[in-house]
Amino acid sequence: MSFLSRAGLESRLRDAGFLLREAMNWPASLGILLGGVVLLPFLPLGVGLYAVPRLLGTLNLLAARAQGRAAGYAGAVVPFDRRVLAGRKNFGELAALVSAPETKRDISWLLFHCAFALLAGCLAVALPLAAVLYIGTAPWWTLFPQSAPLDFAVPVTSWSAAGFTVLLGLIYGLAAWLLPPWMARRLSGGTLAILSPRRYDELSLRIQDLSAARASALTAHAAELRRIERELHDGAQNRLVGVVMMLGLAQRAAESDPAAAMPFIGRAQDAATEALAGLREAVHDIYPPVLDELGLGGAASALTSRSPISCSLDVQGLQRAPAAVESAAYFVLAEALTNAAKHSDASHIEVLLRTESTPREDVLVVRVNDDGRGGAAVAGASDPAAGSGTGLAGIARRAAAFGGKLYVTSPSGGPTELRVELPCAF
Known part of the structure; x- marks a missing residue:
């Protein structure tokens, strides 16, 4: 039967x-x-x-x-x-x-x-x-x-x-x-x-998450605009003003003694070169060209190779993500490595980049572990409400702009583990 x-x-x-x-x-x-x-x-x-x-x-x-x-x-x-x-x-x-x-x-x-x-x-x-x-x-x-x-x-x-x-x-x-x-x-x-949450509760939570992500995105956007403006004002703009001044002095000197104008022209050329380098740096900070050329894995390799602390990199399981998400992950990693170099007194850093699949979406995970003295979370550096956009507060704000999360485990005496999750379908 x-x-x-x-x-x-x-x-x-x-x-x-x-x-x-x-x-x-x-x-x-x-x-x-x-x-x-x-x-x-x-x-x-x-x-x-x-x-x-x-x-x-x-x-x-x-x-x-x-x-x-x-x-x-x-x-x-x-x-x-x-x-x-x-x-x-x-x-x-x-x-x-x-x-x-x-x-x-x-x-x-x-x-x-x-x-x-x-x-x-x-x-x-x-x-x-x-x-x-x-x-x-x-x-x-x-x-x-x-x-x-x-x-x-x-x-x-x-x-x-x-x-x-x-x-x-x-x-x-x-x-x-x-x-x-x-x-x-x-x-x-x-x-x-x-x-399971009722549909109304689920939608309410989703609206709250989207509102928080939108606010974080606007805050991060405003902070980025201020940073770019500050870099242009203090860097390229000042150097271009120097170019104009040197060219003006060269013009006046050329009227009486053409040979005397040559040093001013040389200084103007140097200032123009510095201004061009500053503009390239500002553009690089908006979206690093290395992401287009090498992808996130290659860009992360370039970052870890420039770190003053010995780094190991694991990109097994990393998949391509939207350009904005990869850019955010790149800057998160760059800031995390900078923080470790400045504050951790670590001798080695482990970097892991991978894509984790969930029932709802893929999540890009950036994990940075160092064997330093720890204390980052205890000192309050991981509080997203603190800071002005750099350090762990800046990382938390950048992650929140994409609906992501920052997790920091840093007991006194170390080690420190930083984990950032960035949804790929933000």
Whole structure:
């Protein structure tokens, strides 16, 4: 029969396996629920808020794993990244954390999981065992003494009672075949439905992310314009003024003594050469031509070769990205190498460039590790709100302009790890 085929048996085993895994995770869910109930009376007093991050962090981890199991069972893709709960928070941030939509979804899933996971797992095991026990044991009722007969739903003391028990076992077997797929679909579907943000919430978060990225892009654009204007004003413009002055002096000198005009012409030529070099440098900082010539991998090799600190470069898995994204990655790497050379006292730097694929988009990852003294994050240099556009603050602002993120791990004493993620479909 088709429903007893090998594929059908494998499907039922997969359903039962999923239900058993959920049942095995039920004690952890119950523990978090009981911990929250114990903590709840202390929340209005404010004291309990300080235990919230650890409790919610554990709940977030359990929910993320449950979401992964449900998505793996259902063959679904989770189209969003779960939040990361890390770092110390003040009283207001803790209160906002408790009332966040993500927290409400996690708590709803916790109640759902505590209510149904254990029951579904137990049924997935008990029904087939009961079917085997009833069907396999009832026909042998004559082997048991009258004083201690088989006793299932009814005492098996006659062939009619044995037939009824076998029939009951067949019903259990049919239930064991039909119920696990239904329970597994409901449990996985309920988990994904509860933990996935509502469309409105998802759109709101997307709008917020786009607004933040737009603001960062405008800020970065304004900072870039100011930098270019400053470089042109202090560099090429001053040198061109010197050219005009030298040519004017040469003209006046040529009227009386042509030979005396030659030094001024030479100075004007030198100033013009310097002005041309300044203009080339300003253009290079807007979009390095080496990116067009060699690609990001070749441009990164040129950067690391010029670093005063020994560098190793790994570009395995790097794919081409939009020109704007590659340009941002180039300047991120250049700034990171400059920071390491100025502040880290490192003897070696490891640079990794690669493209990571996610369900939503490809992400260009720039990772820079140095064995220096560390302390960058502790000193607050990684705060995107700080600084004027250089250093880690500038890197964070440049990444945010593309909807990317900066992660810095820099304990005191080192080492320092800088990771920048730039979405390729910004």
